[in-house]
Amino acid sequence: EDQVTQSPEALRLQEGESSSLNCSYTVSGLRGLFWYRQDPGKGPEFLFTLYSAGEEKEKERLKATLTKKESFLHITAPKPEDSATYLCAVQAGRGSTLGRLYFGRGTQLTVWP
Amino acid sequence: NAGVTQTPKFQVLKTGQSMTLQCAQDMNHNSMYWYRQDPGMGLRLIYYSASEGTTDKGEVPNGYNVSRLNKREFSLRLESAAPSQTSVYFCASSELTNRRVFFGSGTQLSVL
Numbered sequence: 737e738d739q740v741t742q743s744p745e746a747l748r749l750q751e752g753e754s755s756s757l758n759c760s761y762t763v764s765g766l767r768g769l770f771w772y773r774q775d776p777g778k779g780p781e782f783l784f785t786l787y788s789a790g791e792e793k794e795k796e797r798l799k800a801t802l803t804k805k806e807s808f809l810h811i812t813a814p815k816p817e818d819s820a821t822y823l824c825a826v827q828a829g830r831g832s833t834l835g836r837l838y839f840g841r842g843t844q845l846t847v848w849p
Numbered sequence: 850n851a852g853v854t855q856t857p858k859f860q861v862l863k864t865g866q867s868m869t870l871q872c873a874q875d876m877n878h879n880s881m882y883w884y885r886q887d888p889g890m891g892l893r894l895i896y897y898s899a900s901e902g903t904t905d906k907g908e909v910p911n912g913y914n915v916s917r918l919n920k921r922e923f924s925l926r927l928e929s930a931a932p933s934q935t936s937v938y939f940c941a942s943s944e945l946t947n948r949r950v951f952f953g954s955g956t957q958l959s960v961l
Contacts, residue, residue: 740891768948779853779939779952780892823892827948837950839891 739763740826742840749847752813757843759824760806769807771800772823774842780823814847821845851875853953855940861959862930870925870956872940880946881923882907883915885936886955892939898923899946930960 743758759769768787772780784793786802793800797818799810809822824840855872862868874881882897894907898917912934914926923942927934940953 770949772952777955779941779954782949782951785949825892825950837894839893841889841891 739828739838740824740840742822742824742843744843745841746844747846749811749814749845751815751847751849754810754812754814756811757809757822757845758806759809759826759840761824761826761828761838763826763828763838765828767827769802770825770827770837771807771809772825774821774823783822811845814845816847816849819845819847853940853942853951855938855953855956857956858954859957861961862927863961864931866930867926867928868930869927870938870940870958871922872924872953873922874940874942874951875921876942876944876951877920878942878944878951879920880943881917882941882943882950883913883923883925884939884941884952885909886939887936895925895938897946932960934958935960 740761749755768785770785771783773783774780784800789802789804791802797812801808821842821844823842826838853874879900883895884892885895886892893909895909895913896907896915898904901920904915904917916924938956941950943950
């Protein structure tokens with residue numbers, strides 16, 4: 737059973753067409769939620785960390801938000817260079833344990849001119 | 850700063866061969882990890898090292914061994930490669946365990 741579910745699996749947008757990617761999670765004891773960008777043939781590149789519901793982070797055309805059950809990555813007026821796979825990961829664990837990092841399967845975003 | 854460096858970038862093995870993937874980080878991070886990534890699946894943790902001198906199994910450890918050589922280096926060994934180990938392998942590191950994790954560029958491994 738997936739602990740972290742990302743939707744949609746793939747998204748095609750025209751340049752300038754804003755949209756959102758979703759990351760929902762079922763883990764208990766959330767310690768942090770992370771967004772990564774992965775380009776073909778490369779390792780994931782860190783984008784954001786969110787720690788508590790209501791928190792928001794922004795970077796250029798990207799804005800990440802967090803609720804108690806899900807996170808959204810909003811992309812405003814995307815450009816072709818935003819095309820990549822976006823991964824969500826959740827750190828969970830209670831007490832003094834180090835917890836685990838659960839990764840979603842990613843959303844493959846394509847932005848065409 | 851190179852970040853996380855892993856070698857080789859590509860490798861082809863025959864079933865039963867052995868090999869070691871090398872990884873080094875220059876960020877003075879305490880924790881290091883080995884993940885595998887397969888099409889249609891999320892990143893899965895093979896082994897991790899929370900700090901120098903310790904290693905622990907992750908989600909899919911069977912068929913692999915690791916060595917935390919020092920604070921900088923963390924290697925992954927396949928003793929007898931199997932076709933099911935065909936995958937892209939990523940080494941990663943973080944200052945605090947399972948917090949902001951930095952990834953290497955990956956090793957594409959094919960086992961024939």
